[in-house]
Amino acid sequence: MHAEPYKPPRLVHWTAGRPSGQQEAGRQGAGQGSATGFALTVDVEEWYHTCLVPEYVDPSRRPALREELDWLLPELLALLAEAGCRATFFVLGEVATRLPARVREVAAAGHEVASHGYLHLRAGERSVAQFREDVRRAKSELEELIGHRVVGFRAPEWSLRVASNPRLRVLSELGFSYDSSLAPVVGAGRWSNPCGPYTLSWADGGELAELPPLTFGGLLKLPAGSWPGRLAPPRWIARAARRRAARCGPAVMVFHPWEISDRPTPGHLAGFARFIHQTGRDGYRTKLSWLARALPWSPIEEHLPAPSGEQRRDTTTDSPLPAGEAA
Ligand SMILES: [Zn+2]
Numbered sequence: 200m201h202a203e204p205y206k207p208p209r210l211v212h213w214t215a216g217r218p219s220g221q222q223e224a225g226r227q228g229a230g231q232g233s234a235t236g237f238a239l240t241v242d243v244e245e246w247y248h249t250c251l252v253p254e255y256v257d258p259s260r261r262p263a264l265r266e267e268l269d270w271l272l273p274e275l276l277a278l279l280a281e282a283g284c285r286a287t288f289f290v291l292g293e294v295a296t297r298l299p300a301r302v303r304e305v306a307a308a309g310h311e312v313a314s315h316g317y318l319h320l321r322a323g324e325r326s327v328a329q330f331r332e333d334v335r336r337a338k339s340e341l342e343e344l345i346g347h348r349v350v351g352f353r354a355p356e357w358s359l360r361v362a363s364n365p366r367l368r369v370l371s372e373l374g375f376s377y378d379s380s381l382a383p384v385v386g387a388g389r390w391s392n393p394c395g396p397y398t399l400s401w402a403d404g405g406e407l408a409e410l411p412p413l414t415f416g417g418l419l420k421l422p423a424g425s426w427p428g429r430l431a432p433p434r435w436i437a438r439a440a441r442r443r444a445a446r447c448g449p450a451v452m453v454f455h456p457w458e459i460s461d462r463p464t465p466g467h468l469a470g471f472a473r474f475i476h477q478t479g480r481d482g483y484r485t486k487l488s489w490l491a492r493a494l495p496w497s498p499i500e501e502h503l504p505a506p507s508g509e510q511r512r513d514t515t516t517d518s519p520l521p522a523g524e525a526a
Pocket residue numbers: 242244248315319354355356
């Protein structure tokens with residue numbers, strides 16, 4: 200079975216129209232969604248989890264570094280509560296191991312807890328088997344922690360890059376319903392990646408929804424959730440989100456807890472890593488707070504298509520985990 204060459208999935212683009220909450224199960228073709236709306240997402244990692252600095256990311260090489268999430272996460276929860284919105288938190292596994300109570304607080308506040316992998320290492324720099332083991336461990340530890348299934352994944356540094364990456368099939372096999380890693384952005388992904396949501400559909404019936412991060416600036420496709428988005432007036436980002444939602448949502452906004460810190464970065468970053476971290480940081484907390492109030496954000500899982508078959512039902516009930524997960 201494994202000797203056969205990998206066959207990439209078919210892409211089934213979602214159709215614009217009714218909000219996802221108004222869909223009726225069975226009306227859509229398999230794997231097809233129909234959604235509008237706005238999804239706010241947070242990649243839960245420390246300031247030093249940048250793939251540009253391998254000695255920080257790899258725990259076996261990491262020097263003693265000051266950490267911020269223990270106080271940043273409560274601040275972030277307060278900011279979102281004041282804005283009256285809920286989000287998806289893509290939690291890094293090693294953060295969940297260190298701060299389990301904080302992750303439970305995120306879930307208890309009504310946010311979706313999803314996975315950002317266990318270690319913040321690029322997917323493409325590890326074998327498919329290593330990637331599978333990292334993600335399986337991260338998913339199962341998070342589920343143990345919060346007491347229910349984790350259905351969403353985002354790769355460290357968008358490192359799945361393209362829909363033909365066989366690691367996306369691994370996510371489907373491990374029981375994820377969706378991925379949010381394929382940025383339509385030069386560098387982080389591919390400019391030619393679709394901007395709107397779609398479903399990856401494999402010949403054997405496997406499926407995975409893909410919800411790309413929001414861009415702005417038209418065909419420039421600038422990331423709304425990195426330094427270009429921090430530099431832009433928040434009204435520009437809100438306008439891009441409304442356009443995306445109207446065309447075929449959800450508009451998926453991305454940020455990191457360290458971006459809302461009013462304090463200086465508590466350790467050394469150099470070169471491009473420093474540029475990415477520092478550019479547009481002044482006043483970003485205020486911008487994000489405005490953006491959080493400006494649109495009716497909700498977690499990604501609430502924008503997924505209604506279940507349309509056996510596989511979908513697997514991911515939304517307490518049925519046994521897929522066989523691939525037992526390994
Ligand atoms: Zn990350």
